[in-house]
Structures are given as structure tokens and as C-alpha cells.
Amino acid sequence: MKKAIVFGATGQLGCYSALALKDNGYDVVAVGRRKSDGGFFATKGIQFIGNFEISAPSSFDLLPKSFFDVVVNMAGTMPAHADRNMMPYVQSIVVGTVNLCNWMKLYGTKRIVFNTTPSDVAEHWNDVEPIDDDASRSFPKNGNDHAVYAICKRAATDILEHMQIAEGLEPCVFRHFMVYGWHPDAYYYLDGEKRMLPWRYMIRRCINGQGIDVYGDASRLKELLYIKDFAAAIVRAAETNCCGIFNLPGYKPYSLDEMVGGIMNAFATKDCVKRYRPDMPDTPQILLSGTKSEKILGWKPQWTWEAACMDIKEECKSNPIELMWGPIEEEDHLKE
Numbered sequence: 550m551k552k553a554i555v556f557g558a559t560g561q562l563g564c565y566s567a568l569a570l571k572d573n574g575y576d577v578v579a580v581g582r583r584k585s586d587g588g589f590f591a592t593k594g595i596q597f598i599g600n601f602e603i604s605a606p607s608s609f610d611l612l613p614k615s616f617f618d619v620v621v622n623m624a625g626t627m628p629a630h631a632d633r634n635m636m637p638y639v640q641s642i643v644v645g646t647v648n649l650c651n652w653m654k655l656y657g658t659k660r661i662v663f664n665t666t667p668s669d670v671a672e673h674w675n676d677v678e679p680i681d682d683d684a685s686r687s688f689p690k691n692g693n694d695h696a697v698y699a700i701c702k703r704a705a706t707d708i709l710e711h712m713q714i715a716e717g718l719e720p721c722v723f724r725h726f727m728v729y730g731w732h733p734d735a736y737y738y739l740d741g742e743k744r745m746l747p748w749r750y751m752i753r754r755c756i757n758g759q760g761i762d763v764y765g766d767a768s769r770l771k772e773l774l775y776i777k778d779f780a781a782a783i784v785r786a787a788e789t790n791c792c793g794i795f796n797l798p799g800y801k802p803y804s805l806d807e808m809v810g811g812i813m814n815a816f817a818t819k820d821c822v823k824r825y826r827p828d829m830p831d832t833p834q835i836l837l838s839g840t841k842s843e844k845i846l847g848w849k850p851q852w853t854w855e856a857a858c859m860d861i862k863e864e865c866k867s868n869p870i871e872l873m874w875g876p877i878e879e880e881d882h883l884k885e
Contacts, residue, residue: 552617553787554578556603556649557624559586559873561732562664562779566621569780570787571595578613582624589873603645609652619660619787622649625701628694632741635697642701643708650712662786664723665706665794667835668699679838682724682796694740706794713792721786721846723779724837725797729857730776731864733877751812752861753880758820763809765831770802772837775857778850785848793845796837800850805832808854815858818884 553570557563559581567579567590577595579586582602590597602608603624624645626637646663653661671689673680686706688699709720735749745753751761774797782797803811809823843849852860868877 550576552576553619554617555621556580559583563623565776565780566783569784573784587872604640616656617658621662628698629737638697638701643704646705660719662721665702668695669703674835679836682841722794723797726772728779731861755816755821758818760822762824762826764829767806768804769834773799773854775852778852782848791846795842798837798839800853811854811858815862
């Protein structure tokens with residue numbers, strides 16, 4: 550049986566990656582910064598190692614001293630859960646990547662799957678065409694909270710590319726926008742200020758019969774990547790030796806109007822209405838090319854936004870990872 554180890558497994562991307570690898574026949578070890586997963590991974594036949602700090606070399610003593618067929622690294626500080634302090638990004642993303650590469654060398658592990666941010670191609674965001682996987686990389690030069698994050702993600706990717714040349718590592722790096730999926734925590738941080746995720750705000754308003762305002766030009770397009778398509782890309786990467794940066798777009802570019810329609814179809818009560826607000830600011834339109842992921846990696850998203858919304862609804866009902874992530878808030882209880 551092939552062996553996989555997933556770092557950042559108590560977060561959404563890492564958790565669903567670990568579950569997908571397990572479902573596809575891998576012996577999986579899940580590693581997280583949390584001290585406890587509430588016993589969740591044991592219910593799935595997955596070993597959990599907690600209290601792990603990827604920036605601390607001593608933490609690697611907690612890991613099995615053995616070869617793994619694939620390492621999945623979804624660990625690292627994110628702007629959505631942090632303030633403007635630079636050091637957590639440097640420590641968890643850059644130093645963490647170096648520590649992880651050194652640990653992989655000890656046991657001959659070559660394959661590593663990592664993810665980066667589309668902010669590393671921010672200079673191409675105004676292009677009309679979808680952004681190519683191998684577009685020139687930089688960082689947002691506007692001083693916002695994603696700048697240092699993008700710098701560190703780019704540096705970590707460069708380190709992995711260096712290790713491919715120097716040590717024969719086989720890095721596969723995914724670039725994607727927000728990954729949509731159920732989680733009982735509907736909040737994020739912007740410049741250190743706690744806010745509700747806009748799409749979760751829409752769902753909550755639908756559940757409570759309050760309706761949705763559609764801001765700006767409702768025809769502007771968005772990438773809507775579902776968590777189970779992301780997890781399928783992780784499995785596909787584990788089963789190949791393809792190296793490089795691969796964009797992960799959604800099933801297709803959806804208009805803001807279609808996005809809201811999918812949410813309303815799944816969650817809206819009879820009292821919920823959609824109201825257009827062309828007087829409000831437009832949402833950004835930034836698209837990613839999926840050609841390289843399909844032709845080289847052999848991955849193509851399968852979840853339409855409509856199907857994803859219905860699946861999110863089912864997971865809202867069952868809250869399948871409650872043992873680790875906790876109960877949902879009262880406002881998210883479906884009124885059926």
C-alpha cells in the first residue's frame with residue numbers, strides 16, 4: 550500500500566486531501582498544528598499527529614521515520630487567519646518548506662504537492678485571457694495583506710524548484726483561488742479584522758429568508774473551485790510524477806449572477822429574493838487557464854457550481870467533520 554503524509558491536515562484543504570487519499574487506497578498520516586483533532590481522523594482509519602510546528606526542526610521528531618510515496622503540504626499561515634505581521638508567513642511557509650525538504654531527504658521521499666496563491670501572478674489580473682500556468686510571477690505591489698503571503702509562497706515554490714534540480718525532488722504546485730466547501734467556521738480576517746465570508750453571508754441570508762443583493766455587473770465571471778475537485782487534484786498529483794505549477798480553475802467560469810443562483814437554488818426559502826445593485830462596485834474578474842492541468846496532469850474539475858451547492862447543503866446538514874471543527878452556528882441551521 551502506498552503511503553501519504555499530509556501537513557496542515559486540520560485545515561480544510563489538508564483534511565479533504567487526507568480523506569481523498571485514504572479513499573483512494575493510501576495509508577495516510579495526517580499532521581496538524583492543533584494538539585487534538587477530537588478523534589476525527591481515527592474514525593477514518595488515519596493516524597493523526599498533532600502539536601506539530603512546521604517551522605520548528607524539533608517537531609519533525611514526532612513523525613514516522615520512514616519513506617512516503619507522497620508528501621502533501623497544505624500547512625502555513627494565511628492572510629484570512631492572520632494580521633499584518635510578516636514573520637508567521639516567513640516561518641511557516643519559507644522556513645517550513647526548507648525543514649520539510651530536509652526531512653524528505655532523510656528518507657528518500659521525492660514527491661511533494663504544494664499550493665501557491667494566484668496573487669503571485671497579480672500583474673496579469675487585468676488580462677482579458679485566462680492566466681497561463683507558467684506566467685511570469687511577482688507579488689501584489691499595493692501593500693495589502695496578501696503581498697508578503699505571495700512573496701513567501703513564491704519563495705517556497707522557488708525552493709522546491711531548486712530542490713528538484715539539486716536533489717531530484719518532484720514538486721507539483723497548484724495555483725488556485727478560493728476553494729469552496731462546507732466548514733462550520735464562516736469567518737475570515739481582512740487586515741486583522743474579523744469578517745464573514747461573502748458567499749457564506751449569502752447562504753446565511755438565504756437560510757433565514759433575507760434575500761441577496763447582487764453587486765455591480767452581475768455578468769462578471771468567477772472561478773468557483775469545489776473542495777472535492779481540489780482533493781481529486783491532490784490524488785491525481787500523488788499518482789503521477791508531473792512537476793511544475795498547475796492552475797486549478799473551476800468547472801467553468803461562472804457569472805456572479807450564476808453563482809448567486811446556485812446558492813439560492815440550494816438554500817433559499819420561499820421568502821428569499823434576489824435584488825440587483827448595479828450602483829455598487831463590481832467584483833474582480835480573474836480567470837485561470839486549465840489547459841496544462843488537463844493535458845499534462847490529467848485533471849479536470851467534475852463538480853458544477855450547482856452540484857457543489859447541493860453538496861454543501863448536505864454537508865451543512867450533517868457537519869461531517871464536527872469532531873474536529875465543532876458545531877455549526879444557529880444561523881446556519883437549515884429551516885426544513
